[in-house]
Amino acid sequence: MNSHPEQIIAINRLSKEFTTGAGNTFLAVDSVSLQIPRNSFTCIVGPSGCGKSTILRIAAGLEKSSSGTVQYNGNQVSKPCAEIGLVFQEYSLFPWLSVLDNVASGPEFAGVDKDKRYKDAEHYIRMVNMIDFKDAYPHELSGGMRQRVAIARALANEPDVLLMDEPFGALDAHTRILLQKELLKVWEMTRKTIVLVTHSVDEAVYLADRIVIMSSRPGRIHKVLDVDMDRPRSRAIPEFGKLTDHILKELEH
Amino acid sequence: MAPALLAVIWIALAREIGNEVILPGIEQVSRIVLHPTEDLISMGSLAGNVLVSLVRVIMGYTLAALVAIPLGVAMGYYGVIFKFFNGFLNLFRPIPPLAWVPLVMAWFGISSLATASGIETGQIYIYLDNIKFAMLFIIFIGAFYPILTSTIHGVRNVNKTFIDSARVLGANERQIFRKVLLPAAMPSIITGMRIGLGIAWMCLVSAEMLPGSLSGIGYMITHAFTLASTDIVIAGMISIGAVGALMDAGFRHIEHKYFSWRRQAN
Known part of the structure; x- marks a missing residue:
């Protein structure tokens, strides 16, 4: 059934259109395709309005796509299921x-x-x-x-897959760094597949195996980068700064 | 401080006026309030009449809550159900509960639980006959709208993230209603129930004052007035106030004890 058994989540040409109060439609997510390998830690970074949270909500089964699909283990996700968890930014x-x-x-x-x-x-x-x-x-x-x-x-x-929608977005810098560390520990203990959406490049570079950079209006995947640094990562090493800088430049496009 | 001041003014005024039909002495009224089980001018005792009114209010009120809460939750959650009922309900909302009395008397007359249950003699008959359908209906109307409105409001304002969280955690529709919407809206529902009880109590006492009523604290006051027993009138009013305040305090206690989480910022 599953052609990519190592890909736990497969997003295929996913698009999402919203209708504004004035009756105009705008494209929040434009034909996004993405494979998420089992046990990986993926971070999606992008400016606000790039549809990154929308992708997560569709993957969690909370929203319907306008076209395209999200598959979990080869089966289309159409409603929330216990195998896919979602952590919200706050007040959940x-x-x-x-x-x-x-x-x-x-x-x-x-x-x-x-x-x-x-x-x-x-x-x-x-x-x-x-x-x-x-x-x-x-x-x-x-x-x-x-x-x-x-x-x-x-x-x-x-759950098999843990989706996280800016889970540390509302926290102060110090607490944020502390929780990133703890999240990595949890990930190493449980080996869940994690997809974390953030607007913090630093957070993505600190956490991810793979960083998906998105551009906005319409939300598209701009680039996917593999991060090849040992964990726990130190923000003090040049490599960390270089990668952060590189991603920030990519986001300007 | 305020009650003491009121008492001083009362005593002074009563002495000045010297007419116990206009203003009886404080000691006269206190004697009635402090001996609530004493029979008063063959209308039964103060406590007995308050009890009759209380039983009426509790029955009509419970009925109202049982209808208004589920309806409010459904109306708050489903836009279609809201649209379906709202216009109809808004048409009746501005009608004061007491304006229903003539129509309700025409519908139910003096029929009571006794008539409905077929018991026509004995002590049980007297108890059941005190619960007139007309009264229950007035109480129902009085309590229904505040409970309904605050339930709808409470459910509508439930943080959407709670519902999304529950969905993601695997809750089905029934569980979302019972384990998320209801508890999340509960503080608002309780506030509506508190206001509804206050209004129901006021409506009942007023309804009891109308012709056709033969018991209850409202009846007692009106009847005492026709006999120029102003001391009983005032004692009755004090009981109405005390019962209302006690019921309100009870609800406040519940609000404070079980809904302290409401302080959270959302």
């Missing part, structure tokens, strides 16, 4: 549930019994270093803590 935790209940909510929807889902949830809460706060409520946590919980919640659903 259910404020009426504790950290533990938030993280256990995916398995709860799936009908997993209480003991098992709490045990699994605690495992992932521990993984993101939030175990001391498992009974806290989202409003009692800082932005960085909330994103850790959001990541744990996505992981507790045991």
Whole structure:
């Protein structure tokens, strides 16, 4: 069935048109094709309005494409499924549930019994270093803590692919760097396939195996770069700066 | 401070006027309030009448909440259902609940739960006969709109990311309603229920004051007025205020205790 078994996600000539309030249509995503290898860490960078979040939402099954398809393991994605998780930028935790209940909510929807889902949830809460706060409520946590919980919640659903839509976009610089480090650890532990959308070139260079550079209006793939640096990467080495600089120049086009 | 000041003014005025039909003494009214189970001029006791009104309000109100909340959730979530019901509901919204009384009396007359259940004698009959359909209907109308409006508002303002998150985590439509929309809109629903209860209580007491009513705190006040027992009138008003304030405090307690997460910025 699957012609590229090593490609877990295949995006084929994906386009998305939006209609504005005035009745005009504009092309947010224009014929984007992209293969995501299993266990890889892909970052999509691009200016705002390049449709990068839209691609992610379509891949998560939250939105329909205007044309083209997203395939997961050879099957077309048309609605959300447990195998593909999505982490939002902010305000995604259910404020009426504790950290533990938030993280256990995916398995709860799936009908997993209480003991098992709490045990699994605690495992992932521990993984993101939030175990001391498992009974806290989202409003009692800082932005960085909330994103850790959001990541744990996505992981507790045991997805194959983890899509992340600017997960650290609302955080201060220091917290952001800390969470990038932790995300890499989580990735190394779980070996999920991660696709992370960001507008920070630095973040992409720090995290990714492969960087997809997009251009805007209409959203197209401008270039795909492989990153060949050992992890953990140091921002101090010349290679890091050179690649960052190169991508920034590409984005100007 | 304010109640003490009011009491001082009351005592002074009562002494000055010296007519207990216009303003009875504070001690006279307090005696009635402090002995609520005493029978008053053969209309039953203060507590008994308050209880009758309370039972009426709770029944009509529960009915209103049971209809308004599910309808509000559906209207808030599905644009089609909103469009379907909204015009119709808005037509009836401006009609004051008490303006329904004549029509409702024509429909239901003095039929009560007793008539409906077929019990025509004994103590149970007296209890059931106190619950007139006409009264329930007025309470229903009074409570229905505030609950409906705030439920729709609450559901509409649910952060879309919560719904998207639940979808991505694998929730089906039913789970989105029960585990996301309802809890997320609950603070707004509770506020609507609090306002609805206040209005229902006011409507009921007013409805009880109209002809055809033979029990309840509203009836007691009107009847006491015709007998020039102003002390009972004031004692009755104090009870109405106290019951209303207690119910409101109960809801506030629930809001504070269970919805402190609302402080979160969204």
